[in-house]
Amino acid sequence: MEKPTASAPAELQGLRGTYLYCVAEGDVDPPFAAAGLEGKEVYAIEYMGLVAIACDCPPSRVEDAARVEKWMIAHQSVVDKAMERFGAVLPFGFGRIIAGDSGGNRVREWLESSHGILKRKLERVRGKAEYGVQVFWDQEIMTRRLMRDNQRIEGLRKEGEEKRGGTAFMHEIKLEKVIKEDLAARANECFRFLYRGVSELCEVKVERVYGSAEGGRMIANISCLLKDTQIKALGEILEKVNDEEGIYVRFTGPWPPYSFV
Amino acid sequence: MPIDIKEDNVRQGLLGLVVALTEIIVETLKHQAIRRMERGSLDEEETERLGRVLKELDLAIEGMKEDYGIRESVRSVRDGLDSALDDILGGFISEDMEPGDKSGLLS
Numbered sequence: 001m002e003k004p005t006a007s008a009p010a011e012l013q014g015l016r017g018t019y020l021y022c023v024a025e026g027d028v029d030p031p032f033a034a035a036g037l038e039g040k041e042v043y044a045i046e047y048m049g050l051v052a053i054a055c056d057c058p059p060s061r062v063e064d065a066a067r068v069e070k071w072m073i074a075h076q077s078v079v080d081k082a083m084e085r086f087g088a089v090l091p092f093g094f095g096r097i098i099a100g101d102s103g104g105n106r107v108r109e110w111l112e113s114s115h116g117i118l119k120r121k122l123e124r125v126r127g128k129a130e131y132g133v134q135v136f137w138d139q140e141i142m143t144r145r146l147m148r149d150n151q152r153i154e155g156l157r158k159e160g161e162e163k164r165g166g167t168a169f170m171h172e173i174k175l176e177k178v179i180k181e182d183l184a185a186r187a188n189e190c191f192r193f194l195y196r197g198v199s200e201l202c203e204v205k206v207e208r209v210y211g212s213a214e215g216g217r218m219i220a221n222i223s224c225l226l227k228d229t230q231i232k233a234l235g236e237i238l239e240k241v242n243d244e245e246g247i248y249v250r251f252t253g254p255w256p257p258y259s260f261v
Numbered sequence: 262m263p264i265d266i267k268e269d270n271v272r273q274g275l276l277g278l279v280v281a282l283t284e285i286i287v288e289t290l291k292h293q294a295i296r297r298m299e300r301g302s303l304d305e306e307e308t309e310r311l312g313r314v315l316k317e318l319d320l321a322i323e324g325m326k327e328d329y330g331i332r333e334s335v336r337s338v339r340d341g342l343d344s345a346l347d348d349i350l351g352g353f354i355s356e357d358m359e360p361g362d363k364s365g366l367l368s
Binding site for chain 2: 165166167168169170173174177208
């Protein structure tokens with residue numbers, strides 16, 4: 001890519017770029033058409049049966065959050081359309097731009113050099129979609145249940161009632177520690193049950209982002225790559241997890257396989 | 262101690278950080294105290310004294326959180342530290358752990 005010279009700042013305006021949406025396999029006759037970021041027309045770059053879906057887009061720095069959100073929605077909509085048309089896609093994450101004039105050629109070169117890998121990856125995701133599973137639990141409910149049902153904790157609690165002063169406080173600390181450990185073990189057990197069940201069924205990726213929402217703390221966050229026919233089996237596992245008092249499952253999807261490329 | 266509401270967020274943030282770190286240190290002290298108690302290396306009097314001191318510390322910390330209105334600030338510092346720890350430990354998955362094993366990290 002040529003560096004713009006100081007004597008011709010207007011050249012900066014002419015900076016071109018190729019924005020990438022996804023890679024798919026198939027026929028571009030009839031041509032694949034869609035409206036991409038900023039309404040730009042989307043086109044296909046082909047090589048030997050592989051198709052990269054792209055559009056022209058100058059690289060730019062955007063600080064407007066609302067605009068970025070519009071772009072992300074446009075990105076997702078193009079990828080969704082491509083998935084409908086081609087059956088299997090390898091989506092790029094949001095924001096992949098190749099700067100410069102020769103984006104199209106560079107993409108074609110990349111399709112050539114990665115041909116085998118891309119074909120294999122496409123086979124891996126063909127007929128499947130990504131689904132997200134998050135498990136939340138209500139710390140208060142779980143603590144209450146533990147105090148109610150766990151004999152050892154009940155015993156410790158009773159023991160504490162007879163103590164006074166500093167000794168009572170030490171006992172309270174010990175009780176808190178035992179409760180915390182038991183809760184952590186329970187959360188772990190829940191995660192393991194979910195993970196084992198789901199990984200027998202399909203490919204699973206564990207996400208690293210854990211947050212809290214809806215008054216609950218997240219104790220599991222996984223992405224699954226599933227065929228339609230497997231959804232029922234997954235649903236059965238999730239129902240078992242959700243059945244437990246204080247534990248809630250959130251199931252999202254289908255998405256194009258962003259986490260599995 | 263009354264807080265001047267016109268004071269900037271920097272002070273709140275700094276107080277939150279200081280109290281969060283103090284809280285963590287006190288939790289470590291509590292943890293060690295329990296271990297000594299369970300090992301039997303504390304006699305009755307020591308247990309009583311240690312308990313009183315830890316209780317005073319606890320009350321002081323709760324008092325500060327209340328008086329300075331920094332409960333949220335402390336919580337968010339703790340959560341941030343938890344995530345950072347998570348990122349570090351995430352790189353050390355042992356054979357008997359499954360990915361996502363968070364025993365001991367849930368607080």
